[in-house]
Amino acid sequence: MKNILILSVFIFSLNFVFGQKQNLPVLKSNANKLSIRENNKLSKDSWTIDFNLNPDIYITQKPNSKITFYSDIDSISFVVEKGEKYDFVVLLNGKDSAFTQIIYQKPYIETLKSASKYNTNEKRNIPNFTYQNKDDENLKKLREGFNLDSIAGNANEVSKILNLMHWIHNLIPHDGIHGNPQVKNALNMISVCKKSDIGLNCRGLATVLNECYLSLGFKSRFVVCLPKDSLGIDNDCHVINMVYAKSLNKWIYIDPTHDLYVMNEKGELLSIEEVRERLINNKPLIINPDANWNHKLSTVKEHYLYEYMAKNLYMFSCPLHSEFDTETRKKGKEIDYINLIPLEYFKQKPIIETYTDESGTTLKTYKTNNSNLFWQKPND
Numbered sequence: 185m186k187n188i189l190i191l192s193v194f195i196f197s198l199n200f201v202f203g204q205k206q207n208l209p210v211l212k213s214n215a216n217k218l219s220i221r222e223n224n225k226l227s228k229d230s231w232t233i234d235f236n237l238n239p240d241i242y243i244t245q246k247p248n249s250k251i252t253f254y255s256d257i258d259s260i261s262f263v264v265e266k267g268e269k270y271d272f273v274v275l276l277n278g279k280d281s282a283f284t285q286i287i288y289q290k291p292y293i294e295t296l297k298s299a300s301k302y303n304t305n306e307k308r309n310i311p312n313f314t315y316q317n318k319d320d321e322n323l324k325k326l327r328e329g330f331n332l333d334s335i336a337g338n339a340n341e342v343s344k345i346l347n348l349m350h351w352i353h354n355l356i357p358h359d360g361i362h363g364n365p366q367v368k369n370a371l372n373m374i375s376v377c378k379k380s381d382i383g384l385n386c387r388g389l390a391t392v393l394n395e396c397y398l399s400l401g402f403k404s405r406f407v408v409c410l411p412k413d414s415l416g417i418d419n420d421c422h423v424i425n426m427v428y429a430k431s432l433n434k435w436i437y438i439d440p441t442h443d444l445y446v447m448n449e450k451g452e453l454l455s456i457e458e459v460r461e462r463l464i465n466n467k468p469l470i471i472n473p474d475a476n477w478n479h480k481l482s483t484v485k486e487h488y489l490y491e492y493m494a495k496n497l498y499m500f501s502c503p504l505h506s507e508f509d510t511e512t513r514k515k516g517k518e519i520d521y522i523n524l525i526p527l528e529y530f531k532q533k534p535i536i537e538t539y540t541d542e543s544g545t546t547l548k549t550y551k552t553n554n555s556n557l558f559w560q561k562p563n564d
Contacts, residue, residue, distance in 0.1 A: 209272040211284075213255030216276060221252040233274050239285035251286055264288050292495040293463065295412055299498055299526035300464045302555040308535065310522060310550045315562060316507035318401040323508055326370050327399035336400055341431045342453065345402065345438065346445065349425075352393045353443035357478045359383030369509040370395040383478075387423040389440040394425055395508055403428040403562040405506045407456060409496040412529065422496045426456055428562050435559065442483045444475035457559045460497045463489065500524045500558065501549070515544030522550045524558035 218231040336344035390406035397404035425438040435455040449468040475483035
């Protein structure tokens with residue numbers, strides 16, 4: 185009797201949900217791409233119908249916006265208010281339906297400002313950061329094989345750091361489609377890209393550049409910049425580099441995907457930490473004028489910093505040991521990460537997470553609220 189009751193409730197629930205979807209507004213389409221107009225801005229063919237998401241969510245950060253979805257044969261509009269959700273069904277070719285939802289989310293810069301606080305007095309037992317010596321055999325092979333001393337040039341330290349970024353940006357295009365090779369070191373990834381005529385995603389580009397910096401004796405890390413994503417719908421992040429310039433006594437923000445660095449109003453180079461603080465405190469930020477994506481699109485500061493990076497500078501992750509072949513997976517290997525999370529983040533525990541993946545690699549992640557620990561300068 186109990187099993188029958190549970191089954192009846194389950195069937196009722198399915199019928200209720202199905203009935204709800206049947207009663208939703210319908211947008212008919214004969215093509216799998218839709219255009220979206222938000223107020224006066226039209227984004228043509230910017231939405232791909234996805235039947236695997238339930239619902240597939242479109243986010244607006246402007247309250248009371250009029251959002252219109254256009255297909256090749258139909259359109260549907262909503263005026264989106266705070267705290268409300270707007271559901272509809274996209275019907276493709278008269279048979280396949282995709283449950284779609286529009287919601288309002290506060291601007292990323294507001295979310296970032298709410299995450300300004302850390303705890304610099306926190307003390308946790310976390311291993312020290314290490315940086316592989318340039319005399320490592322693999323780093324020597326990388327340096328000599330690509331004449332990186334010549335590429336970096338003979339000018340000052342900062343010029344060398346920027347020249348290496350420019351070189352990687354020009355050598356390997358950004359490619360967010362194909363994924364990175366399984367062997368994740370600079371020698372292999374450059375070789376695969378040349379042979380296959382493909383590029384690397386932002387993590388791959390930052391990995392290659394990081395090893396190039398290490399090969400020339402620079403202390404550097406690649407840093408995963410992450411959104412808050414408390415709604416569980418944003419899987420996007422961005423990976424960049426932080427390089428220590430002894431002449432400036434500070435870290436420098438380096439983005440090989442966009443061939444980009446960031447400055448203050450005086451033209452002084454900034455660190456990732458400083459860029460985040462300046463976004464929060466409404467201080468001026470400048471990017472280099474030649475920043476671009478694959479030499480096809482100029483990188484616009486307003487979108488890159490105040491939207492994309494405002495979202496992705498919420499929290500950070502990077503390996504504790506910056507070295508050649510850091511993230512190649514193999515049985516018996518352990519990769520240690522440290523995550524810097526703000527005090528207001530909704531998921532503080534567990535403080536240490538450990539799991540072993542299908543390759544037999546153990547991944548250990550330490551969490552901290554201490555920004556001073558995460559951004560600490562190298563010992564030498």
